[in-house]
Amino acid sequence: MRLGPYELPNRLFVAPMAGVTDRPFRQLCRRLGAGHAVSEMITSVPGLWHTAKTRRRADHSGEPGPVAVQIAGTEPRQMADAARHNIDHGAQIIDINMGCPARKVCNRWAGSALMRDESLALAIIDAVVAACAPKGVPVTLKMRTGWNDAERNAVSLARAADAAGVAMIAVHGRTREQGYRGHAEYDTVAAVKAAVRVPVVANGDIDTPWRAREVLQRTGVDALMIGRAAQGRPWIFREIAQFLDSGTVPPPPATHDVARWLLEHLDDHHALYGPEAGVRSARKHIGWALCGLPGGASLRARLNALDDARAQRAALSDYFEHLADAHILLPLPACPPDVDHHGGSSRAATASGPAVRGCDLHAAHARPAPAYGVSAP
Known part of the structure; x- marks a missing residue:
């Protein structure tokens, strides 16, 4: 699968998870079959870039490329500056977080709360794409199906992101209101895939090889993103890869x-x-x-x-x-x-x-x- 200038080894990705997908975990998953991994979210607030927590999250020593860094925030100019800062420190792909359901993130109108304000979300996307374009760095987007069942707007936001120059879109098949409760739904993910030209990645409840096959067949997406199912079982990537290849x-x-x-x-x-x-x-x-x-x-x-x-x-x-x-x-x-x-x-x-x-x-x-x-x- 191709992402900007990069040819990824396969279509099985590690989902970014705060407090989980640090560099050691990403490296382990890559060794065991993941074709791509995105960092834990890094704040766009400049005053926090030099804390021990952010420095560790921005440490990509020994990590196989392309290095993808997820940034989180709510102010377009800050997000653009954060993109440039992380590129200067080794990021080869910038991912925008519009999927985190955590209350402390959403209360600041970051993460999945941005899906409630499409104009602000698009302003952030425009600013980050403009900041990354001169350096040839692709921008990707991670989001949910919407804020809640009444505000399920992933398709319209995906169309706008595609038009703005985002190179790939990952969709978790739950709303922010669901958090991680209930079951992921893939109809919205399939609708996003049908609505845009860029690669789309399905995320949510992909916890077995046969579920992976089912989601691919049902949605037509280009890749799969696996998060919680890899916790304690990082070899799930090679299990899925073999199953998709040979049955x-x-x-x-x-x-x-x-x-x-x-x-x-x-x-x-x-x-x-x-x-x-x-x-x-x-x-x-x-x-x-x-x-x-x-x-x-x-x-x-x-x-x-x-x-x-x-x-x-x-x-x-x-x-x-x-x-x-x-x-x-x-x-x-x-x-x-x-x-x-x-x-x-x-x-x-x-x-x-x-x-x-x-x-x-x-x-x-x-x-x-x-x-x-x-x-x-």
Whole structure:
């Protein structure tokens, strides 16, 4: 897929999420199959650009290009200045945030609140596009379907953004009023795709390979953006990529691979945030990865009591060694009956020996396991 001057490796993107998609998380997702990742939102207020929080969010060291930075704000000139500032610090794509539903953001008329004032939204888009054009930097837009059911105006705003020179539009299939409640709807996303010339990206509830296929078929969009489903399961990108390519879902990653990825992620966290803040910041990422695993809850409780980076790393490493010694396999995602796992065969062997049919595999992989620290029988 092409975005401005850049040829992206695939059409599976990491959704920008404040407090989640920091540089270590983006790098991990890119290594595991994501074709594009957008930063956490960075404020357009100049007085905050030099805070530790904003400096970390603007640190793209070692990040594969193109580097996409999301900016948030409510004043056109400030947003234009923020675009120029971030380009000077390594941004190759600027993304405008009109999708964040957080109250503290919307109360300042930023994020998805901008969808309630299309004239202001368009003024911001015009200002940012004008600031980026001399440097050849594409501008993208992230938004929702509208403010609420009565103000579902994504199509009209998308048309205006397209005419103003935005290079790509991502739409989360919920209104701001919904937040993350209920289910994403894709009819509005499909209508946006039909209304504009630029690439459109669908976002919201894309949490399995078959849902990804369904959304692509239903909406005709050019790409998919995955957020919460990648928390704790960043390999979802390669699962979806293989399924879209071949109709099969790969086996779950080996325990030792997951351990290596998480430990590398942990090291990156400690390096970016420092040993103290890094320990705190990494807790949620580790917690997501442990969700549903045997003994995961007890390990999370233990890790939440640790303040030392080395101890945190050692505890996580020890846990995965126990899983490997006990021959515990990670569970497969549940799937519909027409989907096969393991590269095409509807039967496959598990570590426990017997072959099982297609989607019964996840049950075999999720067999009862001992609590953390207890050997398997």
